Amino acid sequence: MSVEEVTQKTEQIDLSADQKQTVKHPLNTEWTLWYTKPQIDPSEDWSSLLRPIAKISSVEEFWGFYSCIPRASTLPPKSDYHLFRNDIRPEWEDPANSKGGKWSVFISDSKKPVLDELWLKLMLSAIGELLEEDDSVAQEVNGVVFNCKKKACKFGIWTKSLDNEETLKKIGLKFKNLVDTKLSTPVNEEQQQNSHPRKPEEIVFQ
Amino acid sequence: MAVIRYTEEELLELQPLAVVPKDFDPKEFNDLVSKVSEILALREEEYEKHHGFGNR
Ligand SMILES: [Zn+2]
Ligand SMILES: [Zn+2]
Numbered sequence: 001m002s003v004e005e006v007t008q009k010t011e012q013i014d015l016s017a018d019q020k021q022t023v024k025h026p027l028n029t030e031w032t033l034w035y036t037k038p039q040i041d042p043s044e045d046w047s048s049l050l051r052p053i054a055k056i057s058s059v060e061e062f063w064g065f066y067s068c069i070p071r072a073s074t075l076p077p078k079s080d081y082h083l084f085r086n087d088i089r090p091e092w093e094d095p096a097n098s099k100g101g102k103w104s105v106f107i108s109d110s111k112k113p114v115l116d117e118l119w120l121k122l123m124l125s126a127i128g129e130l131l132e133e134d135d136s137v138a139q140e141v142n143g144v145v146f147n148c149k150k151k152a153c154k155f156g157i158w159t160k161s162l163d164n165e166e167t168l169k170k171i172g173l174k175f176k177n178l179v180d181t182k183l184s185t186p187v188n189e190e191q192q193q194n195s196h197p198r199k200p201e202e203i204v205f206q
Numbered sequence: 207m208a209v210i211r212y213t214e215e216e217l218l219e220l221q222p223l224a225v226v227p228k229d230f231d232p233k234e235f236n237d238l239v240s241k242v243s244e245i246l247a248l249r250e251e252e253y254e255k256h257h258g259f260g261n262r
Binding site for chain 2: 024025026027028035038040053057059062063064065066067070075076121125127128135
């Protein structure tokens with residue numbers, strides 16, 4: 001019997017049925033999944049369209065909600081999924097985002113089967129803290145986003161800051177690699193300035 | 207404080223141990239998404255009927 005097996009056995013024996021329900025593989029921080037509902041009625045404002053769906057604090061809980069929510073590719077147009085750290089709202093107005101930036105990539109509708117794989121990979125990278133490898137700057141990533149438009153989709157990574165260029169570039173590179181492994185043709189990096197004064201600089205792939 | 211990290215492989219291995227988070231109602235959310243999809247599809251159909259090109 002290997003050390004790993006013994007450890008697992010001990011874990012199983014020690015845990016009562018009730019405790020088994022509790023956290024086994026804790027995440028570095030909690031994450032909240034938000035959904036933006038498309039506007040059906042003009043009276044609905046943005047804040048009522050954006051709603052938290054589930055809060056997760058373990059790997060097991062991630063898979064628990066993932067298994068029972070609609071796949072990204074099946075969402076109606078103008079829906080968004082946002083997976084954000086702790087209680088950060090997926091809005092620029094949130095103090096955690098107001099000084100931050102965003103990496104994003106557009107994917108055309110024709111790549112639909114790839115959307116779900118990409119979104120899963122992006123979420124796993126976020127909760128596994130794989131987008132930033134330096135512990136001293138961990139939690140630079142505030143959240144990851146899937147925006148579903150009628151003809152295209154957009155994936156994004158929201159960051160806490162704009163000034164830590166080195167860290168942001170590393171995150172962008174990881175993002176690019178992640179996207180490239182799922183798309184047959186690699187995307188090109190291109191910087192795009194955003195003219196909106198309240199929105200931080202937007203760095204866009206493609 | 208050390209950062210808790212999981213590789214993609216480690217995360218994928220834990221998939222069979224899925225636990226539905228407390229305070230999460232999957233049915234409520236799925237119903238919402240289906241309802242919205244349905245309404246939007248109906249509107250699209252309605253729009254096509256009025257403004258679509260030619261008669262099919
Ligand atoms: Zn383990
Ligand atoms: Zn009409």
